Amino acid sequence: MKAPGRLLLIVLCSAGFSAVYILLCCWACLPFCPAACLDPHLSVNSRPTVPGPLHFSGYSSVPDGKPLVREPCRSCAVVSSSGQMLGSGLGAEIDSAECVLRMNQAPTVGFEADVGQRSTLRVISHTSVPLLLRNYSHYFQQARDTLYVVWGQGKHMDRALGGRTYRALLQLTRMYPGLQVYTFTERMMAYCDQVFQDETGKNREEHHPSVPYHYFEKGRLDECQMYLAHERAPRSAHRFITEKAVFSRWAKKRPIVFAHPSWRMQWPHRHSAITRPLLQPHPAKNT
Numbered sequence: 001m002k003a004p005g006r007l008l009l010i011v012l013c014s015a016g017f018s019a020v021y022i023l024l025c026c027w028a029c030l031p032f033c034p035a036a037c038l039d040p041h042l043s044v045n046s047r048p049t050v051p052g053p054l055h056f057s058g059y060s061s062v063p064d065g066k067p068l069v070r071e072p073c074r075s076c077a078v079v080s081s082s083g084q085m086l087g088s089g090l091g092a093e094i095d096s097a098e099c100v101l102r103m104n105q106a107p108t109v110g111f112e113a114d115v116g117q118r119s120t121l122r123v124i125s126h127t128s129v130p131l132l133l134r135n136y137s138h139y140f141q142q143a144r145d146t147l148y149v150v151w152g153q154g155k156h157m158d159r160a161l162g163g164r165t166y167r168a169l170l171q172l173t174r175m176y177p178g179l180q181v182y183t184f185t186e187r188m189m190a191y192c193d194q195v196f197q198d199e200t201g202k203n204r205e206e207h208h209p210s211v212p213y214h215y216f217e218k219g220r221l222d223e224c225q226m227y228l229a230h231e232r233a234p235r236s237a238h239r240f241i242t243e244k245a246v247f248s249r250w251a252k253k254r255p256i257v258f259a260h261p262s263w264r265m266q267w268p269h270r271h272s273a274i275t276r277p278l279l280q281p282h283p284a285k286n287t
Contacts, residue, residue: 058188059149062169062181065159070147073099079115081106091116104128109138119146126152126165133168140176147180153189 052071059068077097079085081104094100094116101121102108105128108117122139124132129150132139139146150157156165166183173179184192193204212218213226221229230237250256 058185058191059182060185062166062173062183068147068149068182073120075099076101077116079103079106085111085114088114090114094118105131105135105139107138121147121149124148124150126150126154126157129165129168133172136172136175140172140179147182149182149184151184151189151192153184153186157183159183 053069054072056068056070060066061068075097076099077094078101079094081102091111091113095118099120100116100118101123102119103123104125106115108115108119140148150165150169152165154163155161156163159166169181169183173181197203210222210224213221213223227240231239231241247256
C-alpha cells in the first residue's frame, strides 16, 4: 500500500475510534470520562476541568447548606444489600476499592468477609434514618470518615420548617461534630424523579385513587391490594399482574385498545428490555 493510502487509513481509523470513545462515554458513563456522568442541568461548577476537588451543587450539607466538595473516586465498589452477598467472600476485594458505597442501614460488623468493612459513602432514604438512629454509635460514632447522603422530600425533610427527619440529622451533627451529612437539594430531587419517570414511564409523585376490585362490590380489598395479594400467594391464585403483562405484549402485536382507564404505552427508548415484561414463573404442577 502506498504511503498516502496508509496515511488516509490511519486518519480514518483514528477518527472512528474517537467517535466510538465519545459515544461510549455518553452512554455508559465510563470512569475515564467523568464529565459525561455529571448532570448537564446542574451547575457548570460541578464539571471537572483540572484535577482536584469537584463541587457537587446537588447536595447540601447539614446544617450550613454548603455544596459537597470532594475528590473524584478512581475506583468504586457499590455494595448491594441483597442476601446474594452471603458467602460471596468479596470483602477484601470491596475494601480494596478507593471508594465503597453502601445503602441505608446495611451493616458491616459480622459480615466483613462478604461485604467488607470500609464505608466511604452511605446513601440513605429518609425513611431509613430512624433505623440507623437505633444503633447510632455504630453508624455515626465509629465510622466518622463516612460521608452520609440522605435523600427524600416532603415535610419530614423540610429545612425551613424543621421537618422531623431533618431535625434528627441536625441533632446528629451536634452530637458528633465533624460528621459529614448531606441532603439532596430540591433541584437534585426533581432531577432524580425525572430520571425515574424517563426510565420507567411512571411518575413517582402521582397518587391514584383507590378503586374497588369489582365495581359492584364495595368494602373488600381495593384493586391494587387484590392484585398484590394474589400475585404474592404461593399457590391457587389469580396472577393478575402476570396476566396484565401478557395483555401488554398482545397489545403491541394485535389491534387491542384499552379504553378505560386509558393506557398509553410509552416505553423508555433506552432499554428495550423494559418493553418485554417479565412473567412470574408459576409453580410446576405434579403430573
